Amino acid sequence: MKFDNIIIGGGLSGLTCGIKLAEQGKKCAIVSSGQSAIHFFSGSFDLLGKANGEEVTNPLESMKSLPENHPYKRVGLDKIERLTNDALHLLVRSGLNLNGQADRNHYTLTPMGVMKPTWLTLSDFTSFDQKDSFPWKKAVILNFSGFLDFHTLFIKDGLKKLDVQAQIKTVSMKQFEAIRKNPSEMRSTNIAKEFDKENAIEEFAQKANVLSDGFDVVILPAVFGLFNKTIADKLKEKIEKPVLLLPAIPPSVPGIRTQITLRERFQELGGTYLLGDNVEEGVFENGRLLEIRTNNHGDIKFEADQFILASGSFYSKGIVATHDKLYEPIFGLDIDGDSNREKWFDEKIFNDQAFMHYGVKTDQKFRALMNGEPVENLYVAGSVLGGANPLKEGSGAGISLLTSLHAAEQILK
Amino acid sequence: MKKEIFEPYNVSDNNFEQCVKCTICTVYCPVLEVNPDYPGPKQSGPDGERMRLKDPAFYDEALKLCLNCKRCEVACPSGVKIGDIIQSARIKYSKSKPKLRDMILANTDIVGTMASTFAPIVNTAVALKPVRKVMDSVLKIDHHRMFPKYTGLRFETWYRRYAEKKQQEFKKHVSYFHGCYVNYNFPQQGKDLIKVMNAAGYGVHLLEKEKCCGVALISNGLIKQATKQAKHNVEAFKKSIVDKKMPVISTSSTCIFTIRDEYPHLLGVKNEEIRNDSELATRFIFRLIDEGKLNLVFKKNYKKRIAYHTPCHMEKLGWSIYSTSLLKMIPGVELVQLESQCCGIAGTYGFKKENYQTSQEVGKPLFDQIENSKVDFVATDCETCKWQIEMSTSSKVQHPISILAEAIDVEATMKLWQK
């Protein structure tokens, strides 16, 4: 089977590459062994939240202080601002509603009740200009009875520090009786499926309106709109007070909706999305990757002019660590990381962990290195790249989006 | 000296230990969405397995509600064989005995032989309202279900009488695993396959003796019989693949999936020697075209708008791309790819009275998609999806091979390789 481009990995990076290339008329396929990290997404795309231990207000400015091998530096700071615009427009064209800008972080309230800086936030959630002031004085935090994945006490405590008086109330809904029978299934996605059917939203809004009497704002877990893309807006229309949604424990409802929205955009552009299939190996000749072999397709070759590796980090098995080895499992590409296991970790788990920076080695054009030589047509994008600790810096989605667009541009050149 | 053997404690044959508890699988389980009595893939699969290993009493009979659609496995980022874990647990721990009804539904070949022998009587009888009422109340086969019609002339008989001799005229050969449905209910499907393969330059042969793949036996808990049939089929496949160097193709995605994957995973029947050469006809034909070994010529006047539905086992195999690629090659076809969703029938599952409602609720989103797609008909690779869609929507369903058979210009295609 012949494509212009084949992308390995169907997470945020793979989909961004795929959408960009397909928009330019390329015939693309994405092969992904399973669902991706977007399922755990908080609802905000981070660009740079922390640099040199300091909170960042202007990510574009603070990037200058990043180490030279950081993916942003390697893409080139002269290109980054344009790429942040391109990324935003690509997401908007795909059907996501977002707020935020690259030269000034805004804040979102986390489920721990603290304000966190970020770049782009889904319109489900509320973006704040200031980190130390909250526009409302009295908040009611509503939870569903039996729902354990929304930690209302943390939120209440966090709000106290912002001088907000919060009260926790629970709502019972007969629509959830069925899922409540099985305590392990009272999860945000199952609640969201009930709301998706549109026969619980009216009643819930009425209850919320009664319970929020005397409060300035209603705080709810983000369990609205899994497959149904309009339900979050409907909710906000029906509730008389301002609504502030906060992420619940993953899997994240807005995250899954984001994944579906991007995947649909890719498919509408004519892209082929193959889920549940594992890329196992490649056939190389003269420094070029000719074809890949996958578990489902066996001897049927998947050929392409260019390939992109967007297989994620440790969590998605894009890179693998065993007790004595660190490796890239599909092709055995060169890894930027320490071969001495003792250097992987810092015993203090909240410190910057060395292994978080590990990833596949590339040349300046983001082509993968194999035995020290670049593979002419194999590009690398997203969290499988090394050189950053996205968790610590708050740069996960930014690195994925910008390196993916950069890799796609190398191909389109 | 005594060799030291490492005997890990609490380790199962499957890979439930790989589960990272992310609960992504539960998002995509079609049963969980409509039937709260089902514990869901995570709970029934890896979580339950941990408990069952400690004490089999933790086995929950609600696991029989699993459709074995494997959509959870397709979604799992950690590669946990959730569906296999659940099915294996049913095989290992279930104490409920198959009912007479289950035996009837499961023994598709024995029942098929009897029914097709008396086809006119059986067809009339099972179509009659009173008979269906009795089946409903006595056998608990839901009265909404129409049984697929039984044919008077079985495919195998037709083949021996009218097609066998001609197959020798070809230089290249394949065997055809037709499955029960083609044999007893819908021989036309097999005739279409022969037409297409002959056009492509291949003679089509039957296996020495094929037995039902056993999928319905497995899902109804008749494991001994399923294992016996599996072993028989693997031997029959070997005779074709290993001895005669003839690959085996099929038109049923479920039969092929069962033979390739469920035989080793659930029944412990080894199939390495035949697995790679047992596949769907659509994949076989696609490969020929992809490798430049075959060109199909299509009729100019074939014009259809078709929606493709991905059966669950095709989703798991990842093979629907072969069917859709072939359909897209037909110049007059406008293909609508339906969002991949379970139709709810899952073989014999939906025939059972206690499952009827779940079955229809699972399928509803798909039915709505089909009704809104304004197509001439639906294409799919699975016969039970076909029954379900035809019963639950206003649309007819055709197999991709039958569509090719209709759209292909046989003479022009043959001329290309006869040159």
Ligand SMILES: Cc1cc2nc3c(=O)[nH]c(=O)nc-3n(C[C@H](O)[C@H](O)[C@H](O)COP(=O)(O)OP(=O)(O)OC[C@H]3O[C@@H](n4cnc5c(N)ncnc54)[C@H](O)[C@@H]3O)c2cc1C
């Ligand atoms: C739990 C978690 C939460 C996060 N939350 C946020 C957040 O809220 N905001 C933010 O900005 N960033 C967040 N991040 C950072 C995140 O890493 C990036 O935002 C981004 O989602 C990474 O995307 P990716 O496509 O590079 O990798 P992934 O999303 O990991 O996708 C890689 C894909 O490749 C597939 N794959 C791997 N190997 C193979 C193979 N051999 N064959 C086929 N397919 C293969 C995997 O199945 C997977 O689907 C989070 C990360 C994690 C782990």
Ligand code: SF4
């Ligand atoms: S998706 Fe896989 S890893 Fe996640 S809970 Fe389900 S079985 Fe476990």
Ligand code: SF4
């Ligand atoms: S096989 Fe299908 S029905 Fe069974 S648990 Fe998995 S997704 Fe649910």
